[in-house]
Every structure is written in C-alpha cells, then in structure tokens.
Amino acid sequence: MSAPVDIRAGAGSSLREFLHGLPGVDQVGAEARAAMLASRSIKTTAKQWALDMAISMIDLTTLEGQDTPGKVRAICAKAKRPDPADPTAPQVAAVCVYPDLAHLAAAEVKGTGIHVASVATAFPSGRTSVEVKLADAKYAIEAGADEVDMVIDRGAFLAGDYQLVYDEIAAVREVVEDAAHLKVILETGELVTLDNVRRASWLAMLAGADFIKTSTGKVSPAATLPVTLVMLEAVRDFRATHGRQVGVKPAGGIRTAKDAIRYLVLVNETAGEDWLDPDWFRIGASSLLNDLLMQRTKLATGRYSGPDYFTLD
C-alpha cells in the first residue's frame, strides 16, 4: 500500500477498488502463523506481567436480554475490585453494557478511571434504518458512555455495498464526535473469510474507527487468533501509511488465561508493543476475568485455586 487513498470523495467504485486491491490473506498460512505464536511458552515473570496486563485490558461485559440494574451493579463492583481477597489485582479497562443501562454503569464506576462502553446501532444484528442506528448511538452518549461499540451492516458488506457501510460508520463517528471513542464491530464470524476481515478492517479505519472489534459475542465463531492476527496486521499497516493508531478488541470466546496470554503474544509479535496497552488493546470477556485471577493467585501462592475463592460477579 503506497499513498493513502482518499476515498471520501464518495465514488463507491474507488473504495471497492481499494479494498479489493488489498493483498490477499492465505488462510492456511495465517492459521499456521497464529498457531506458532500460540505455542510460545510464557512463564514466571512474563506470565505475571501478562496476567496483570490482560486483566487491565478487559472490557467486562454483560449483554443479555435479562440484564437488570442489579446485574449491572454487580459487574461494576467486580470491575472495580476483581478480587476481593487481593487488592493488588488491577482494575479492568471498562464495563460493557446495553445503552439503556449505560447511565447506571456510568454512575457506578464514576471517578475510578474505568470506562463505560455501550453497544449501539441496533446491536447485535444492525438490521434497521440508519436513523434508528444513529439515534441509538446518540442515546448511548447521552447516557454517559464514553466508549461506543457499534456494529457494521454485514449484509451490505457481503453484498458489496462498501460505500453504505463506510457512510454509516462515518455518520456514527460524527454523532459520537469527541464524547466517546468509537469501536467498530466487524462481526468476523459472519464475514467468514480472512480477506473480508482485512477489507472490513481497512474500511472501518478509513471511516474513522478508534478501535476495530471482532465480534458481538452473539455469533459463533467469535474472536479467533487468526482473525485477530489479520486485524493486528491491518492496524499496523494503517498506522504506517496513514499515521494514525487504531486499537483492536477481540471479543467473545476468550475464556481462559492461556487464551488471553496468547492474544498478548499475538499483539507483541504482530503490531508490536505500542499496542500492549489498554488504550490500544482490549479483550471483551466475562468469565475470563476469574480464570486470570485464579492463575494470578496460583503464581503468587504456588497452589492451584478453585472457583469458590472468586466472585461470580
């Protein structure tokens, strides 16, 4: 990729040409690279560092139809103090909720430095009018979210209407302005091919995303190492050609500390250590936190721990 392509001129075909002109991704090769990095052995001091870093990168998430104020209060408490028995455990990066509970979450974490991420734009499907999606985003901001996780229109993407997808992201960007940072969920499980993941990543970044995020967590497969690899390559290359750093958030399906550490290795050896920071890399998860805490405890005490010693939420 040479000079940045100005595709905001609106000609849909030059956006298509740009995206289709990106280098392809060989699936087998990408999977092999991800698997090789997953075989790194992270022990002792490295593991300690990684566990703490992973905790500090978590967007502690609850996105269920049955979420109640009580549930949201509980996860906010957990976010602030993940391990009641160990005050040295770091805080998480953010809590992630539906917009109608964002107000409550914001109140609960006020003053702690923990961010409030709200999903928006008819999460998770994104299937409604543009007007409704923008209203949804506005609502999230007014409720006090300082991060907005929007979904792209996957149908439009797969139908080749890249301009529509771009315009929607740009419009949300405008609504969000400086009030929040914008994460764009690609829903890679529905895009399926790694070529599509690469294209969608670039499209989102060109349209103004602050973060690109893999999944809503409602579709399987959600985050995977190969998909995240491709996204990390994209943000790396985008910074090199456009001079702007964009963050990456894998979300969904990351359950164990071992998984989380693998993602950190991936970041370290793909985009590089500038991304090893909660400002540039997040992990969307819920049960992961307890596994990280258990591993942390084992390192500190030398004993394997059990679920009874960690709070459910």
Place this chain on the structure above:
Amino acid sequence: MGKFEYAPAPESRSIVSLRESYGLFINGEFASSADGRAFKTISPATEEVLAEVAEAGPVDVDRAVAAARRAYERTWSVLPAKERGKYLFRIARIIQERSRELAVLESLDNGKPIRESRDVDIPLVAAHFFYHAGWADKLEYAGYGPAPRPLGVAGQVIPWNFPLLMLAWKIAPALACGNTVVLKPAETTPLTALTFAEICQQADLPPGVVNILTGAGDTGKALVTHPGIDKVAFTGSTEVGKEIARECAPTRKKVTLELGGKAANIVFEDAPVDQAVEGIVNGIFFNQGHVCCAGSRLLVQESVYEQVLASLQRRLATLRLGDPLDKNTDVGAINSAAQLARIRELSEVGEAEGAQRWSPPCELPVKGFWFPPTVFTGVSQAHRIAREEIFGPVLSVLTFRTPAEAVEKANNTPYGLSAGVWSDKGSRILWMASRLRAGVVWANTFNKFDPSSPFGGYKESGYGREGGRHGLEAYLDV
C-alpha cells in the same frame, strides 16, 4: 528491554539420560570399535562435551556389512512382508512414546530449537515409519510390477541438519522394501541415531537388520565403497555426492543422492504479503538455514520490492535467537565451528562483492557457535552468494520484472532441489510450477514435508526421490 519480555522457558534436560560413551551398533549389540578409536560429540550451543562415541574403522565396516548380509539372507528377506511391516509399526510407536526425549536429545546434539525438534522433526520421524510400515506388504501395488524384490544391503550416509529425520528417510523405506541397512550418522550428530538403535532393540528387531556405525568422512567412504553392499544412499553436499557417483560408477551398486540446493523463493506483486513474509522467513531461517531445500534466494518482483523488504526486516526483528532448549527460541546454534567459519567466509565474500548486508539487532551468546539472521540486498546472479550454497541463515535478495524472467533466474543454477512461488493467481502458480526445474515446488507455502510426498532434486541437487510411492524405487530391484 521490551515491554513484554518472555522469561526463560527451558525444556528440561532431565528426560535424557546421556551415557558417558556409546559403542557401535552391530548385529543387535553395542560394541567399541575394533581399534578402540573414539571421538567426542559436543553441544554446539554451549560447547560442552555431551558424550564419547566410537569411531568405526574398516574392520567394523566389514563386520557391520557382514551382519547386514546375514540378516538379509537368513531373516529379513525371508520374513513375510506383513511381519516386516509390523516391526516398523512397533518402531513408529516407540518413537512416539519417547518423542519428548528424542526431541531434547536432538536439540542438544544439533543446536536446533526445541520447538522445531518437538513440533517438526520428531513427529515427521514417527510419521515416516508409520507410512512405510504400511507399504511393506503392498509393494505389488506400488507400480513396480507384481513382485518387486529388494536390493539387499544398503549403505546409507546422512547429514547433521535433521539427524533423526534423515535416518528415518533412509531406514524406513529400505526396511519396508525388505533390505537391511548399515547407516552412518554425521560425526557431529550421532546421539539420536544411537538412541534409535536402542529403540530397535526395544522393538526386538532381528539383529543385523539395522546397524549404526558412528564416524566421520573416512567411515562413510569405507561404507559406500564396500563391495558387500548393493545400494548406496547419500544425503549431503554436492561435492561429496559427485565423488560417490564416481566411486560407484564402475560397480553395479544402485545409487541415490540428495544433495545441495540454492532455491529461489519467488514473491509476486499479488502475493498474500504477510504469509509470503512468513514463507521467506521460514524458508531461510528455519533450522538456522541448514536445509538443502532452503529458500536462500529471494526473488521479489521489482514493483513490490520496497514493501516486501520493509515487511521482512520488521518481521526479522521478532526472531528470537538463543538457547536451543528454550521453548521460545526461533533460531538456534550453528551446528559446528567448521560450518560457522564457512558461513562467515561467504558472508564476507558477499560484502566484498558489493551486496549490502543487514541483520536485526541480535545478542549472541558468548559460548557456542552463533550467527545472526542475515539479509543481503543488491544481489545479482553473478554474485557468489547467489550461486553457492551457504547452508546458514543468510538470505540473498534479487529482483525480477516478469514471470518469464523469474523462471529464467530461478532455473539459472546447476542446482534444482526446490523452489517457492507466492501469488494469489492460480493460473500463474501452475504456470510457474510447470516451468521451475526443481524437484519440489512450494506454492504459497514453504518447507513442508510429508512421508507420502516425494522429495529430491533435478540436476546437481542429486537423483532419486525419497518418500511416497516414488521413493520406494530406490530400494527395489526395478
């Protein structure tokens, strides 16, 4: 200090119990050499002595060949084929059972990273024995006629770069086809071969079917020129391969040779760039570049030269060089002082000839034999580093403009072992593959091996194939 420092993650050595000294394995037993000569094998990473190993002399070669002949005539060629197969299956299983031990031993003796010996070498070793075990009683379907016969006794000489894997490539097909063998491992890497001998004992393999003679060049020469063998199989340098071809010319011995290479790894402008960069790195830095089929010449299309080189240099900065037994090591030690000297010499030639030399920042341990991953740019066909096999982690970068030019440059060498092609266009891949004069063409991948996939060279990279149905021919009287 980087943000995320990987702490040492050593694989434990305790799984290996090294003996102080090892004998020759002849007729099912270990014994000292007839004249008592021995030599030491060291760890190239630390220069510590690992063990003392017997050095086989002419008397020992005689004994081993005689044992192999007896075993061939009385036992192995008489045994029903399916029984032969079952011995090989047993051996394959024991290799799997002892795989961690073998991997650690290989890394200690050879210097290669444990990740490679654990994840690549040893699994392939087991796979080769499994694959060939199944052929033993199916030779009539292999395309060589209704009743192909073995040759008799095979003398086999293997190199130090993939010690146990090269042993598997030689012994598995030889035994499957009904031959008996006398094998000489390389002098710097005898230990896994000697452990294999133990495995043969554990499998109750009839004495004399497999004989292992440790030693150096003289032992190898005595073996391949011995009048009592019917077949010579050699993997090593082209220079020695020619010598062997000359020595065996007046005889009736069947010869197969797997020699050197200077493979072109060709990257087109439409290559899947990130995977191509992995392929380049894998192609020349896997096993420290000690690979006959290494992609030691990068031919990159001129229109994407800057991007590919920048990506490559960025990627090389993440390579981890160090203790072979650390699970995170990517680049291990150079196998010997002699090999290190040769790599250094040719690198100096590269600079003298005007190519530009670059290595990522790399801390080399004090003891042991080490060479940082190195890239030479501004290389053209006329440079020695573009023609001569360096056999180390040194990449020469050249450019081309069109597919025809790429083919021409790739083929413009006396070697012809392997080639790589990176492009997203299927028709171009197949066009290139059909024109590249190389025994193995890797398209959008590199350094992939499988027991069912025939491997071997065109031209001065040798003749004959190892692996697959085609590889059986070397050990049958057809």
Place this chain on the structure above:
Amino acid sequence: MSDTVLSPGDAPPGRLAVRKTYKLYIGGAFPRSESGRSYVVTDHKGGFLANAALASRKDARDAVVAARKAFAGWSAATAYNRGQVLYRVAELLEGRRAQFTAEVRAAEGLGARQAEAVVDAAIDRWVWYAGWADKIAQVRGASNPVAGPFFNFSLPEPTGVVAVIAPEASSLLGFVSVVAPAVVTGNTVVVLASERYPLPAVSLTEVLATSDVPGGVINVLTGRTAEVAPWLASHMDVNAIDLTGAPDSLADDLAVAAAENLKRVLRPAVEDGAAEDWTQPPGLKRMLAYLETKTVWHPTGT
C-alpha cells in the same frame, strides 16, 4: 544393395545401383561430419556396404546444441501431440518394411524371415511407446495424501537432453528400443549408432525427417564409440546418458565422467558380453530413467 563385385570376364551387370551417402542427422538436417571423415561399413561377411560419416567431437557438440534447442518445444508439446508424432513415424516405417528388412539383412546377416521379424518388432515397439505418451503421467504421477490442508501432487517431467549409446549388435530393433522411450516423454536425444551396424539407424533418420518429428528432437551420430562417447559423457549440458552400447570397461569410464554434472546414468542390466534380448517386453524402466518427479504443494483454504 543390388550390387555385385565383378570378376574379369563376367558379363556386365544390368543397371548400376545409385548408392546412398550416409550422413549424420543433426537438427533435422543431414550434414556430413565437420571433420570431413568417413569410415567403411561392411556387411556381415566383410564386404563393402557404404562409407558412413565418422562423427567428431564437434559433431557431438553440435548435436547437443540442437537437442537442447529442441527440448523446450518438444517437452512443452501436449502428450497427445507427441504420441501422434511418434505414431506417424511407425506408419512411415510400415510403408518401408521391405527397405528396412533389406538393410537389416545386409548389416547383420540375418535370414529373410528373421530380418522381417526384427523389422516388425521394431515397428510394433515404436507403436507401443507412442501409446505411452499420454499415459505415463497417470501411471507415474500421484496425488499425495499429506497430513495437512494442502493439495499435493507429483508428476513426471522429462529430464532434458539424453545421450544414448545405441546397442552394438541390434541395429534397428535395439536402436528403436533405446531411442523411443527417451523421446516419448519429452526428452530430446543425441544417439550414437552402433559402430559396426550404423546404416539402419541412418535410414531411420530419413523417416524421421519426413515425419512430423521436429528437428533436433532426435539426432543421430555415426562413428567410433570410444572416440565420441566420452565427449557426450562429459558434456555438462547433457542431463542423462544411456550406456547400453558401450563395452563394460568403457562404460565404467563414461559413468565416472558422467558424475561431473550428476547425469542420470542408465547401464544395461545384463552382464558383460551378454546381449540384451530386445524381443522381450521392455517394461517402464527405460522411460522412468529419464523422468524427474516434481512434487507441488499448495494450501487448500478460503
């Protein structure tokens, strides 16, 4: 040859035969040896048959150049096309059965029926090999079931320029049996015909020149085996050599010389002195000897 030696007092013969000049066949043309030399070829009784060209090392060099030039086109032709070309040669041979029978009789001293049988076998052998062109890849190729997401296939490819020392004793059948298997798969050849019985081979080149065989695919030299063979064996642009027609001691030296560029060497299976039985089914050995196996890997993914 309808020619008889006259003794004094004999009645003059009927019509004087127009004798054939036997030249080399290089690059599709019929040059004399650049050395200008020739040698006397006699029949089995020692009577004069013809002067054959006595090839020099430079003729051998030129023949290799012609063979190399023809290789790209011949090896890139479809297998079907090569099969058709070779079959046409058999058609023309069939038309000239009588001529070749006479040539073989005169050269080797065989009886009429024997000579006919030899010519028939030679034609049939040519036909047999022609039929292999588009099949050898299936018999010798493979799709290999590697343990990973890759498509992997092996195919046979011609090795390049093959030098052939044709059998001494079997001037037509033996000649055909060593040449056809090399060219059917796409190799090009430089053949050194039998030193003692070169003429049937040279007549065969007339058939080649009038068939569709491209110039340079088959090049035929006549001359002294011991003089010319070493130049072929040591030639660095020759990829393989068939030592069938070389006596054992010479063959040893040739094999050693061939090692310099690791030519693929084919040595006769039979012991010193014993002639190979060319009437036996040839099997695949002579085709496989000049085939390289190329294996290609490609990932299977989306």
